[in-house]
Amino acid sequence: EDQVTQSPEALRLQEGESSSLNCSYTVSGLRGLFWYRQDPGKGPEFLFTLYSAGEEKEKERLKATLTKKESFLHITAPKPEDSATYLCAVGAGNNRKLIWGLGTSLAVNP
Amino acid sequence: EAGVAQSPRYKIIEKRQSVAFWCNPISGHATLYWYQQILGQGPKLLIQFQNNGVVDDSQLPKDRFSAERLKGVDSTLKIQPAKLEDSAVYLCASSLDYYNSGEQYFGPGTRLTVT
Numbered sequence: 428e429d430q431v432t433q434s435p436e437a438l439r440l441q442e443g444e445s446s447s448l449n450c451s452y453t454v455s456g457l458r459g460l461f462w463y464r465q466d467p468g469k470g471p472e473f474l475f476t477l478y479s480a481g482e483e484k485e486k487e488r489l490k491a492t493l494t495k496k497e498s499f500l501h502i503t504a505p506k507p508e509d510s511a512t513y514l515c516a517v518g519a520g521n522n523r524k525l526i527w528g529l530g531t532s533l534a535v536n537p
Numbered sequence: 538e539a540g541v542a543q544s545p546r547y548k549i550i551e552k553r554q555s556v557a558f559w560c561n562p563i564s565g566h567a568t569l570y571w572y573q574q575i576l577g578q579g580p581k582l583l584i585q586f587q588n589n590g591v592v593d594d595s596q597l598p599k600d601r602f603s604a605e606r607l608k609g610v611d612s613t614l615k616i617q618p619a620k621l622e623d624s625a626v627y628l629c630a631s632s633l634d635y636y637n638s639g640e641q642y643f644g645p646g647t648r649l650t651v652t
Contacts (some may be wrong), residue, residue: 431579458639459639461639461640468645468646469643469645469646470541470628470630470643470644470645470646471580471628471630471641471643472643473640473641473642476639476640514579514580516579516639518638518639522592522593523635523636523638523639524582524585524593524638525582525638525639525641527579527580527581528579529577529578529579530577530578530579
């Protein structure tokens, strides 16, 4: 069964304290791995697409990496405005259906 | 570029009543999605349209939920009759096309409360 697991469920950091979020997956026919950010009361906002093991993408303080079984979202020197829920999704199968994880809720304290 | 528009933003109804949600996707986006998101969970796909045709509605409770996308642009999602467990945020998203389904653009959502 196609499955996406994110860890930890919640993470609290001090401003400037770097860390990583994990997204592990088991899918048949991977059609890409996608990271989204969701702020309270808003819809998810697309961040990154990763297709191949070894691929990396960066945006400001965020860097996403991909292996054959998992992806990491590294947050370097986070700021309070990085506080949000980070969702991971994988595209699976010929119909490219997205399988979503439950998300990691990140809180960055000033 | 205008984003995905949804209305209403909030709706409170009693169980067994009906409700409808409206979505206007980003101009030129062929693929439209309706999701249900319960607090603390990831989005659950209800239905996916490619232009005005249904691609996937395998998780749509068809005895009470219906959706249409006339003319391949706007879309409406309806619930009739509503149950308590339908309380959730209903998100509409669009993507350029089927092959870019991983890069979706979401509207702000409609928060539905069924009492």
